[in-house]
Amino acid sequence: MWLEANDGVVSAEANALSALCRSHNPPVRFWIVTMMLVLVGLSTLKLR
Amino acid sequence: MLLELAQYFAKDIRAFNVFSYITLRAVLACLTALVISFIIGPAMIRRLTAYKIGQSVRDDGPQTHLVKAGTPTMGGALILASITITVVLWADPRNRFVWIVMWVMLAFGAIGWVDDYRKVVQRNAKGVSARVKFFWQSLIGLAAACFIAFTTNLPAQTEFIVPFFKQVAYPLGALGFIVMTYLVIVGTSNAVNLTDGLDGLAIMPTVMIGSALGVFAYVAGNTVFSKYLGFPYIPGASELTVICGAIAGAGLAFLWFNAYPAEVFMGDVGALALGAALGTIAVIARQEIVLFVMGGVFVVETLSVILQVASFKLTGRRVFRMAPLHHHYELKGWKENQVVVRFWIVTMMLVLVGLSTLKLR
Secondary structure (H helix, E strand, C coil), X not given: CCCCXXXXXXXXXXXXXXXXXXXXXXXXXXXXXXXXXXXXXXXXXXXX | CHHHHHHHHXXXXXXXXXXXXXXXXXXXXXXXXHHHHHHHHHHHHHHHHHCCCECCCCCCCCHHHHHHCCCECCCHHHXXXXXXXXXXXXXXXXXXXXXXXXXXXXXXXXXHHHHHHHHHHCCCCCCXXXXXXXXXXXXXXHHHHHHHHHHCCCHHHHEEECXXXXXXXXXXXXXXXXXXXXXXXXXXXXXXXXXXXXXXXXXXXXXXXXXXXHHHHHHHCCHHHHHHHCCCCCCCHHHHHHHHHHHHHXXXXXXXXXXXXXXXXXXXXXXXXXXXXXXXXXXXCCCHHHHHHHCHHHHHHHHHHHHHHHHHHHHCCCCCCCCCHHHHHHHCCCCHHHHHHHHHHHHHHHHHHHHHXXXXX
């Protein structure tokens, strides 16, 4: 999906994507992924 | 299990000795619990949905919560299954502290399970009565307290440690220790349960406090670090770091499904069990006051309920717009996500204050 906005009017696609993002709340899941990666990074302290 | 396997192979291949390190096993336990929860989580949520094990929402609560009705609950079973499998895999089965924490956690989980089952499957709105639930919690808490008290072999294991003061440690004696342990385990369990009212509100503080307690348990069980930091040495306590890793991993994976808008709730089965586990770990590591500080959100949520009920019964007036405290802020106009993330931030600050007591003594 690509977004387009003309003369300040946000397209329906953008609205739909925005609503989708709000309803599924990706930030928390991105935080969890980051935390997993930090753990993998920390494990390299010992795993060498 | 894997530790014994690694030790067996280490006789021929020295590289397997790396698994003897508790720190590494704690990190691997965290990742293992994450992966297990991610694998069985979706299937479990589908099953709970199919069985219509959905949460009923209090009709006197905030109106915004009515859309949550029907969201599957008892997701705490996922956390407990994931922690148990991970601990069996990575922890040292010869360590008695591991057994006592797991036993307390699963026993409190069983109480929560029966309560949830009656409420959502048998449609019995009251579930297990508060009195019966408290009786079983007390029985398990007292049994755990007696077990720890009568299997200790060093006076330091029953001393009451005061943070920030290196020289202050009160010997509690067997009876004092049992009473203190009982209060901490049952109190923490119920406090986490009261906090579990918004998406992700209870689980993230549990993850943060569990991780911090893992650090304290590691220090308490390490001769060098405990001596250096002025903590009582508690042989075997370090192994609890592996359980703390598993709690953090399983909790984070649960948050994946519990983040707003939640696909599943943990229910009493998760909240009571995780609270009891945190309380037991804090007692074994001799860090009751630090748990009280780090779990400030749990403490304040509990106090808000006590104050609200006491005030209403004594004066007929309410202190808060609604108790527990998170509902008060919702009714003040904060969005659910704002309440949750702000309570996480407060917990993070309190956990940092707790961790600072490692050195500031």
